[in-house]
Amino acid sequence: MRYDGLLIAVEKAATLSSSYRLWAKSRYFSYHALDVDEEHVSAIHRLLDDTDESRTVEVQLITEPDGPRGPAAISVRAGERTIGYLPDYTASKWSGIVNRVLASGFVPTSDVDIDMYDENGVLTSTPTVSVMLGNPAYAIPMNDPPRVPYTILPRSSVVYMTEREVDLHTLRRFVRSTRPGLLFVTLHENTAVTCAEPRVEVRINEERIAQLNPQMSQRFHSMILHLNKRGLVATCLAYATSAAKAVTKICIEIDEAPQEMLDAPPVTFPPLPPARADPLAYDLTPMRALLAPPPPMPAVMRPSPQEPDEGSVVRFKRTGLFRQYNFVAVRRGDHWETTATSDTWVITQQMKWDALTARARTFEIATSWAPADLHEDARTPEHRSVIRFITGRGHLAAAVNIFGDWYTTITESMARQLPIDGVDAWSTIVQHGEQILLARDWKPLNPTVASDT
Incomplete structure (x- = not known):
């Protein structure tokens, strides 16, 4: 079962070679x-x-x-x-x-x-x-999972607890290492408190090590009671930090569970054998077959596509730092002019075919065109629509619509001589462009790679 980025084994359903997701402290991996x-x-x-x-x-x-x-x-x-x-x-x-x-x-x-x-x-x-x-200290818990039926709650918010909320004396009995580490902890309603608002205790092996503040207790109280009615103990993972050779702080990483998770089968971790000082001292005999290096795969050839003819228009994508960019390019002589807005990135305004295919994986080529109805064609203003047109003294260009702006293959140097810029409005293209055609059909340009075994 996968939940919130955590791959786990459902209790009583774990088999040999099931996956154990290494825990990564979400903010410090x-x-x-x-x-x-x-x-x-x-x-x-x-x-x-x-x-x-x-x-x-x-x-x-x-x-x-x-x-x-x-x-x-x-x-x-x-x-x-x-x-x-x-x-x-x-x-x-x-x-x-x-x-x-x-x-x-x-x-x-x-x-x-x-x-x-x-x-x-x-x-x-x-x-x-x-x-x-992440930090190896936070990869797997230092203690065993609860001995009673339980389920792991989803992780998200880090709930920090103050010294007043943590019983460090009890906590240090469970954390004997001077290093930071990860702990299984369980959440329980504190029935001994005689206040109007519910309070939630944090326990290890049924011993109280901390108590959530009133706001956090109110947030998670109903979820804990719902799981208790199912015979399950709400469980999460806590980070224990240390200083001066002793545990000094603890925080838990927890989020409110959606209803489908509250009613789903329990999310559990399998118990692990005791930790050993020598990493090579573990008995791996039951996993021996898995530990043998698998044979390498045969080489997979990925040839570059053949360069299309003069005047062809291709489109391709390229992933940047934060998003994916859509490009169009038109062949003019021995080079391709693209919809790049400058020459400062890996896709420049003019490129040779070998350089272009070295910087993008797949291409599609326009295979059919139709005259664009300049006033009524609803597909022309659609996002990622592609057109081809003539401007100036027979200059062939193409453009792609990106959220209403038309990115053209007209380079910065050519824009000084033509009435249309590298990025321009549809009205300007209609006014100064001729033979405006809208791409109707596309087909992959990349050759098919024969599969091998």
């Missing part, structure tokens, strides 16, 4: 670039659609004690294939956690980001793959 060899590239490409420039993929972290990189190596796999390895320094910090989860019969998982471009924005044969991992 980081990405680690994987070591990617040439033999991993095909497996990475298979995770991407033809139109993907980047993608986030869930992956498994699996040690390979008998693999070529040594007993502490941690492979990162997706689709039953290795897509890279954690760098040695990162693997040394995570091998104990990964092996502890594997020894329980579960497979630790996280996410990776795949990027097909290098630092210059050019499509690269070796994609950049980065795995999301």
